[in-house]
Amino acid sequence: MSLLTINKLTATVGAEVTDLPPQALAGDPALGAAVLDALEDNGVLVFPGLKLDPQAQVEFCRQLGDIDHSSDGHHPVAGIYPVTLDKSKNASAAYLRATFDWHIDGCTPTGDEYPQKATVLSARQVAELGGETEFASSYGAYEQLDDDEKQRFGSLRVVHSLEASQRRVNPDPSPEELARWRSRPTHEHPLVWTHRSGRKSLVLGASADYVVGMEVEEGRALLADLLDRATRPDLVYSHRWSVGDTVIWDNRGVLHRAAPYPQDSPREMLRTTVLGDEPIQ
Numbered sequence: 024m025s026l027l028t029i030n031k032l033t034a035t036v037g038a039e040v041t042d043l044p045p046q047a048l049a050g051d052p053a054l055g056a057a058v059l060d061a062l063e064d065n066g067v068l069v070f071p072g073l074k075l076d077p078q079a080q081v082e083f084c085r086q087l088g089d090i091d092h093s094s095d096g097h098h099p100v101a102g103i104y105p106v107t108l109d110k111s112k113n114a115s116a117a118y119l120r121a122t123f124d125w126h127i128d129g130c131t132p133t134g135d136e137y138p139q140k141a142t143v144l145s146a147r148q149v150a151e152l153g154g155e156t157e158f159a160s161s162y163g164a165y166e167q168l169d170d171d172e173k174q175r176f177g178s179l180r181v182v183h184s185l186e187a188s189q190r191r192v193n194p195d196p197s198p199e200e201l202a203r204w205r206s207r208p209t210h211e212h213p214l215v216w217t218h219r220s221g222r223k224s225l226v227l228g229a230s231a232d233y234v235v236g237m238e239v240e241e242g243r244a245l246l247a248d249l250l251d252r253a254t255r256p257d258l259v260y261s262h263r264w265s266v267g268d269t270v271i272w273d274n275r276g277v278l279h280r281a282a283p284y285p286q287d288s289p290r291e292m293l294r295t296t297v298l299g300d301e302p303i304q
C-alpha cells in the first residue's frame with residue numbers, strides 16, 4: 024500500500040497529495056521513496072496548504088537526492104532560492120521573466136551538469152492576477168506522436184541556449200546583456216530523451232533554439248508545433264497558488280511555465296532544487 028493519499032488532477036499530469044503533516048516529510052526515507060515513485064507516475068505533486076517551513080523543505084528534498092547549493096546566498100536558509108520578480112528579494116530577478124515561457128530547467132547549464140531531477144516551490148506570497156504555474160507532460164508529448172514521427176524525430180538533435188530563452192522575453196537586449204547570455208555555453212541535446220527507465224520524452228521549450236542540420240526557420244517551426252501539441256490546454260495542469268501550498272515537479276518528465284504576473288507583484292516562491300543524476304541522452 025502506498026504511504027501517500029493521491030488524487031489525480033488531470034488525465035495526463037498532476038496529482039494532489041493530502042493528509043500529510045509537513046513534519047512527516049522531513050525525516051522518513053520510505054516517504055521520500057514513495058514521493059519519487061508518485062512523481063514518476065504523475066509528473067507533478069501538489070501539497071495544498073502544507074505550510075512547510077524553509078528548513079523542513081530542504082530536509083524533505085534531501086530525502087529525494089542531492090540538493091543544489093549553487094544559488095545559495097539569496098535566502099538565509101541554505102538550499103532555498105527565492106523565485107520573484109522583486110529585485111529587492113532576488114538580485115537576479117530580471118532573468119526570471121523567462122519562466123513565462125514553457126521550459127525544462129537545466130537545459131543550458133554553465134558546465135556539463137545534468138538537468139535537475141525535481142524542483143519544489145512553496146508559496147510565500149501570491150500574485151493577485153496571473154502567476155499560476157502550469158505543467159504539461161513531456162512523456163505525453165512523445166507518446167502522442169504517430170509512429171512515423173517517432174521514427175523521424177528519433178535521430179534529431181537540437182541546440183539549446185540561454186540566449187534563445189532570454190530573447191523570447193527580452194527581444195532587444197543591450198550589448199552587455201547579449202554578451203552575458205552568450206558567455207553561457209550552448210548545449211546540443213537529442214529531441215527525444217530515452218530515460219534509464221526506458222520511457223521517452225521530448226526535450227522542448229524556451230531554450231530550444233534550432234534543429235541541427237535543418238533550415239533554421241523550418242526547425243524552429245517544427246519545435247514550435249511540437250510544443251503547441253504538447254501544451255494543448257486540455258493537457259495542462261495549471262496550479263492556482265494559495266499561500267502555504269507546496270508543489271514538486273519531475274523536471275525530467277514535465278514542461279512548466281509561470282503564467283505572467285505583474286513586474287511589481289509581491290509573488291514570492293521559495294524554491295529548492297534536487298540535482299539530477301541522469302544525462303539527456
Ligand code: OGA
Pocket residue numbers: 106122128142154155156157279280281282292294
Ligand atoms: C522555476 C520556474 C515557475 C513559477 O522556478 O524554475 O519556472 O511559477 N518557476 O514561478
Ligand code: MN
Pocket residue numbers: 122126127128279
Ligand atoms: Mn523553471
